[in-house]
Each structure stands twice: as structure tokens, then as C-alpha cells.
Amino acid sequence: MQNPAxxxxxxxxxxxxxxxxxxxxxxxxxxxxxxxxxxxxxxTVGTIDGAKISVDGPTTNTAMTFAExxxxxxRFTTKHAVPRGGxxxxxxPRAFTVVYPSTTTAQxxxxxxxxxxxxxxxxxxxxxxxxxxxxxxxxRPFVIGMAKVDLPMNTEFTLRVAGLQNPRYVISWAxxxxxxxxxxxxxxxxxxxxxxxxxxxxTGSTGKLSADEQVDVGKxxxxxxxxxxPISAFSAEAVNATNGVEATYYLTWSTVLRTLQHDRFYxxxxxxxELIPTKGDALACTGLNGFAQHTGAVTCERAYAPYxxxxxxxxxxxxLIMTFADVPT
Amino acid sequence: MLLTPAGGxxxxxxxxxxxxxxxxxxRNPVLPSFPDVYSFYTYDFNGKLIDRSEAADAFxxxxxxxxxxxSPIADQDITYSLSGAGMIPSTVAGAPAKAPIQSLxxxxxxxxxxxxxxxxxxxxxxxxxxxxxxxxxxxxxTIAAGSRAYKGLGLLATSGKGNSLETSVTPVLEDFxxxxxxxxxxxxxxxxxxxxxxxxxVLGFEMPNIKNPYAEQDTSAxxxxxxxxxxxxxxxxxxxxxxxxxxxxxxxxxGSGALTDIKVTPANLVVQEPTSQxxxxxxxxxxxxxxxxxxxxxxxxxxHIHLPSSFTTGNTAITPKVTGASITGAATATVDKTAxxxxxx
Numbered sequence: 001m002q003n004p005a006x007x008x009x010x011x012x013x014x015x016x017x018x019x020x021x022x023x024x025x026x027x028x029x030x031x032x033x034x035x036x037x038x039x040x041x042x043x044t045v046g047t048i049d050g051a052k053i054s055v056d057g058p059t060t061n062t063a064m065t066f067a068e069x070x071x072x073x074x075r076f077t078t079k080h081a082v083p084r085g086g087x088x089x090x091x092x093p094r095a096f097t098v099v100y101p102s103t104t105t106a107q108x109x110x111x112x113x114x115x116x117x118x119x120x121x122x123x124x125x126x127x128x129x130x131x132x133x134x135x136x137x138x139x140r141p142f143v144i145g146m147a148k149v150d151l152p153m154n155t156e157f158t159l160r161v162a163g164l165q166n167p168r169y170v171i172s173w174a175x176x177x178x179x180x181x182x183x184x185x186x187x188x189x190x191x192x193x194x195x196x197x198x199x200x201x202x203t204g205s206t207g208k209l210s211a212d213e214q215v216d217v218g219k220x221x222x223x224x225x226x227x228x229x230p231i232s233a234f235s236a237e238a239v240n241a242t243n244g245v246e247a248t249y250y251l252t253w254s255t256v257l258r259t260l261q262h263d264r265f266y267x268x269x270x271x272x273x274e275l276i277p278t279k280g281d282a283l284a285c286t287g288l289n290g291f292a293q294h295t296g297a298v299t300c301e302r303a304y305a306p307y308x309x310x311x312x313x314x315x316x317x318x319x320l321i322m323t324f325a326d327v328p329t
Numbered sequence: 330m331l332l333t334p335a336g337g338x339x340x341x342x343x344x345x346x347x348x349x350x351x352x353x354x355x356r357n358p359v360l361p362s363f364p365d366v367y368s369f370y371t372y373d374f375n376g377k378l379i380d381r382s383e384a385a386d387a388f389x390x391x392x393x394x395x396x397x398x399x400s401p402i403a404d405q406d407i408t409y410s411l412s413g414a415g416m417i418p419s420t421v422a423g424a425p426a427k428a429p430i431q432s433l434x435x436x437x438x439x440x441x442x443x444x445x446x447x448x449x450x451x452x453x454x455x456x457x458x459x460x461x462x463x464x465x466x467x468x469x470x471t472i473a474a475g476s477r478a479y480k481g482l483g484l485l486a487t488s489g490k491g492n493s494l495e496t497s498v499t500p501v502l503e504d505f506x507x508x509x510x511x512x513x514x515x516x517x518x519x520x521x522x523x524x525x526x527x528x529x530x531v532l533g534f535e536m537p538n539i540k541n542p543y544a545e546q547d548t549s550a551x552x553x554x555x556x557x558x559x560x561x562x563x564x565x566x567x568x569x570x571x572x573x574x575x576x577x578x579x580x581x582x583x584g585s586g587a588l589t590d591i592k593v594t595p596a597n598l599v600v601q602e603p604t605s606q607x608x609x610x611x612x613x614x615x616x617x618x619x620x621x622x623x624x625x626x627x628x629x630x631x632x633h634i635h636l637p638s639s640f641t642t643g644n645t646a647i648t649p650k651v652t653g654a655s656i657t658g659a660a661t662a663t664v665d666k667t668a669x670x671x672x673x674x
Binding site for chain 2: 012013014015018019031039043044215
């Protein structure tokens with residue numbers, strides 16, 4: 001027997017015990033006992049081998065591309081067949097952003113391993129398909145393609161996912177692995193889910209894929225963003241240039257990436273200087289340009305040990321940490 | 330009876346010219362053994378005898394030399410009812426309850442004889458008169474062993490007057506182990522009915538401890554005959570008066586059972602994976618004909634499983650493995666992918 005194509009609960013089963021007389025000639029069958037009842041059979045989701053999932057992106061993964069559209073090629077090998085009309089859903093780590101869903105939708109392609117034939121049509125006729133703001137669907141970005149042909153089992157496919165923005169921060173699979181941060185590793189992984197043709201449930205102008213029609217699921221692949229975005233300009237000017245005195249500094253910088261609320265800004269002063277520990281108003285920061293003009297818009301403190309980035313190892317007496325609130329949009 | 334052809338008698342016949350006269354609305358004799366010899370006379374205008382038939386000229390009544398045939402008992406002249414424990418209410422309003430298959434029921438069968446039957450006279454020296462009802466049961470009904478209390482109805486009752494007689498009776502013959510399952514009742518011996526102006530021609534019986542068919546099906550035809558005499562030793566009736574033709578008890582009189590506790594245990598639950606499945610269920614009624622006895626009994630049994638359409642069988646033949654407390658022999662299975670649901674497959 002072959003189990004059902006999806007995890008949709010199998011329907012009723014009817015079992016009938018029957019008998020017939022075989023002499024003088026075989027007659028028709030007659031019913032003895034019978035029962036029609038739910039089979040209570042529900043298949044479980046298949047698992048796509050994570051080792052056969054990969055994500056290839058630009059030649060250089062860099063956060064510099066944050067402001068640009070980025071295209072990734074998501075490869076996976078089906079475990080079980082996806083019939084024509086079924087769906088392939090790629091769930092993207094939350095660190096990525098779908099800037100323009102329509103662009104992502106328009107450029108989605110589902111290709112075989114060794115050809116350029118697009119086996120999927122984009123299932124994006126309504127905004128609901130990529131309604132990323134709807135937490136009932138999936139809070140992570142995702143794209144959905146609908147199979148135009150039967151996608152056979154154990155076959156490699158590539159989905160072209162365009163219009164993505166890289167994470168705002170550097171992420172490294174190797175570093176997280178070394179640190180044993182399994183939670184972050186999990187969040188870095190891409191995910192693919194396949195569904196049967198009856199999976200789409202339309203509700204008003206939106207819809208979602210029903211878990212009852214799922215075929216397979218698999219997690220794997222990741223994207224390293226290993227180059228931080230340079231701060232395009234930075235200057236520091238002391239009001240009082242006399243040596244050894246307590247002075248106020250004006251710090252000015254500009255960034256490619258937009259600064260968001262609760263971002264932290266680390267400024268490492270030269271070793272000849274020393275930040276006076278926060279005590280009273282001895283160490284205070286005030287935002288002048290580009291910040292909200294009220295107390296608390298910018299707070300700062302001299303770093304203490306847990307905040308010190310281990311890679312740079314600055315003396316805590318020279319490391320200033322600023323935190324921004326009410327960042328203008 | 331004087332026969333005069335319509336239009337009068339021709340003035341003259343040649344002495345050997347055949348003469349045909351059609352006589353309608355005659356009633357055949359009740360007993361088929363009525364002597365098939367007629368007397369034939371011709372008279373002249375003044376009533377003087379001209380000719381008469383001789384004994385040697387006796388002619389058969391039935392063309393071709395045949396005999397009288399027993400009168401057929403039409404199905405609508407037979408009524409039946411089944412009773413016993415566990416009767417299943419019918420889902421059809423007004424319809425009688427169904428007897429559970431394979432259970433013991435009491436069968437009550439009444440027959441309206443298509444011809445009048447003579448009853449015995451209480452007068453001293455009156456000739457012996459009787460009628461016999463021979464019932465041969467179809468193979469679907471199994472007569473349970475042991476004694477049972479019969480009842481005779483109508484002309485099979487042994488006493489009383491009226492049209493709804495019912496008394497305990499003892500059959501003159503019971504044979505449920507031979508090639509024919511037979512019971513024979515003697516009737517028409519209730520002298521209280523003799524001379525009654527209106528006597529019902531119903532005769533019937535009530536018989537308990539009959540095991541209903543193995544399945545919900547029509548029985549084969551009963552053979553019910555009325556004889557004027559019966560030789561118990563040879564189990565043979567004579568002077569056949571009437572007989573059923575194709576009386577059956579329909580499947581609608583019986584109710585099948587219900588399976589319970591259907592459970593499937595697959596070896597692998599993952600979608601689309603090939604796997605073996607163990608289907609378990611509990612039967613209510615016996616599945617007959619298993620093992621070597623099947624060939625002898627002429628019964629074949631099976632289990633039909635209509636799986637949900639989401640299951641597929643691929644191209645690999647199914648090898649069933651059937652286990653059960655009393656199952657013997659190897660089972661076989663076939664798969665029909667095109668089949669639509671039919672409770673009888």
C-alpha cells in the first residue's frame with residue numbers, strides 16, 4: 001500500500017464480510033457484517049533532507065547590499081512527489097526582508113536542476129499570498145509557487161527568490177556554530193514546505209496553505225553576511241584641546257543603513273583618552289542632528305565588561321556605548 | 330350432462346364422422362388421481378340410446394396423454410412471519426422487523442390452498458380422509474438439532490372450529506440430516522370442521538429454532554406441497570394436490586450484523602511511502618466456509634475492504650496476511666482500482 005499523497009486525514013473505510021455459495025455455480029456475494037467508519041489514518045509529513053538544501057546568493061554576501069534587491073537561489077531535493085497544482089513554499093529567515101512583494105512574486109522561478117524550465121507559476125494573484133503582516137500565515141517572509149507539472153520525488157529543484165534585502169547585521173554560520181548558539185542557527189536556516197493541490201484556503205482577499213494538505217517539510221541552507229557595512233563618514237572634535245582636562249566631544253557620522261531604535265553605537269576612543277565613568281552627569285550624550293530633541297533620546301555609558309566586543313578588546317575606559325530612542329523614520 | 334351443440338344438431342352425420350364439442354367452465358378434479366375415463370353416450374331425438382363408449386375407449390383428459398398437474402400455489406397465497414430474539418427494527422415505516430442473520434428464529438408460514446380440501450368425517454365407518462403438507466427447506470436455513478414445539482394452523486390444527494385455528498401438532502416426519510431438510514404435517518383430520526358451511530382453506534405451521542441464513546440474502550425456493558396421502562417410510566407423497574413454485578423469503582426479512590473496532594496499524598505513516606497495513610476489526614457473525622470445509626459446504630467467504638481513495642496500491646500485488654482465532658488456510662486478495670463503492674463488491 002502507498003500512503004496518501006498528503007497529510008489530509010484519509011476518509012472512511014468500509015469493511016464488509018461476505019459469503020456466497022459456489023455450487024452448483026458461483027453465485028453473487030451476500031453481506032454478513034459491515035461497518036463504515038473513519039479510518040483514523042493520517043499520514044505524517046515527510047522530511048526533506050536538510051543536507052540537500054542550499055542557498056546560493058550573490059558572489060559576495062555583504063550587508064552593503066541591504067539597500068539593494070538581492071536574488072538567491074534556493075535548492076532542495078523533493079522527498080515525495082508534489083502533484084501538479086500543488087505548492088512549494090519557501091520560508092525565509094526573519095533577518096531577511098521582502099521589500100517589494102510584487103517584485104519577489106514576479107521574479108519567482110522554480111527550475112529543474114539542469115535546465116531553465118520554470119516548473120512553477122507564482123501563486124500570487126492576491127495580496128494575501130504574501131501577506132507578511134498576517135501572523136496567522138507565517139511571521140517569516142515566504143514565497144509560494146504553484147507547480148505547473150508534477151514534481152517527481154527525489155528530484156532537485158531550484159527556486160529563484162528575488163527582491164530580498166540582506167540582514168542589517170553580520171551573521172556567520174561558522175561563528176554561531178562555534179559559539180554553540182543553536183537558537184540562532186535555527187533562525188538562520190531556510191525552510192521549504194510542499195503541499196498538495198487542495199491546500200490553498202481562500203478567506204476573503206487573503207488565504208493560506210492548509211497544514212492538512214502538507215506533503216514534506218525541510219530545513220537547511222543558510223546565508224552568511226560576513227562583511228559589515230562601512231560607516232561612510234566619522235569625525236570627533238574636542239571642544240577643549242587642553243591636555244588632561246575634562247572635555248566635551250562632538251561626534252558626527254553618517255551610515256548607509258538606517259539606524260533603528262535600540263541600535264547601539266560603539267565608539268572606541270584613542271587609548272590616550274579616558275571616559276569618565278557615569279556618575280551623576282559626568283558622562284552624558286545629547287543628540288544634536290538626526291535625533292529626537294529630548295532628554296533620553298540618546299543615552300550613553302562607558303562600556304563594562306559584558307558589552308566589550310571580544311574581537312576588538314578595547315579598554316573599557318575608552319569604549320563609549322550609545323543607545324538611541326525615538327529614531328526618526 | 331346433456332350436450333347439445335349450438336345451432337342445433339345437423340340433420341345427419343356420417344356414421345364415422347368425428348364430432349367435436351367444446352365444453353367450457355369445467356373444474357378439474359381435486360385429486361390428480363381421479364380416474365381419467367369418461368363415459369360417452371349418444372341419443373336420438375326421442376331420448377333413445379344410440380351409442381355408448383366402451384371401457385376400452387377411455388380417453389385421456391389431458392391432451393397428449395398427460396396427467397393432471399398439481400395446482401400451483403401462488404406466492405401471494407403464502408404469508409410468513411419471523412420472530413425471535415434480537416429482531417432488528419426496519420428503517421422503513423410500517424415494515425416488519427428484520428430477523429438477525431445466523432440467529433435462531435421462529436418461522437410461521439400460512440398457505441391458502443388453491444383448491445378446496447376435504448376434511449375427515451366423524452361418522453362411524455366414514456372413509457379416511459387426510460391431507461399432508463410437506464415442507465422442504467432451502468439450504469440457506471439450518472434446522473437446529475433437538476426437539477421443538479410445532480404449531481399447526483388452519484387445516485393442520487387438530488381441533489376447534491373457525492378460521493383461525495392454531496394447536497400444537499407433531500409432524501409425521503422430520504428429517505433434517507438427509508439430503509432434503511423435510512418436515513411433513515398431517516392435516517384435514519379435524520372432524521370438528523366436517524359439515525361446516527364455510528371452512529377456510531388455510532393450512533400452515535409454526536416452527537421454532539430455525540437458524541437464519543449466514544448472510545443477508547434471499548433464500549432459495551422452498552418446496553411446499555400438499556398431498557392427499559404420504560408414505561413416511563419412503564418420504565414420498567402421492568396424490569399431489571398443490572405445490573409452490575418459487576416461494577422464497579427475501580433478503581429484506583433479514584438483517585446483517587455490524588463490525589466493530591476497525592483499526593489500522595501502518596508500518597510507516599509518512600506520506601506517499603509504501604507500507605504494509607494491518608487492518609483489525611471484530612466480527613459480529615460467523616464467516617462460514619473457511620478452510621477445507623469450504624469446498625464441501627459449497628460456501629466461499631471473503632472480506633471486502635473499501636479503502637479511502639487517497640490510498641494507492643501502485644503496481645505491486647497485495648499479499649494479504651489474515652490472522653484470527655479460528656481462521657485456517659491461506660487467504661488471497663485482489664485489487665480493483667476502478668471499483669466504486671458497492672457493499673457487496
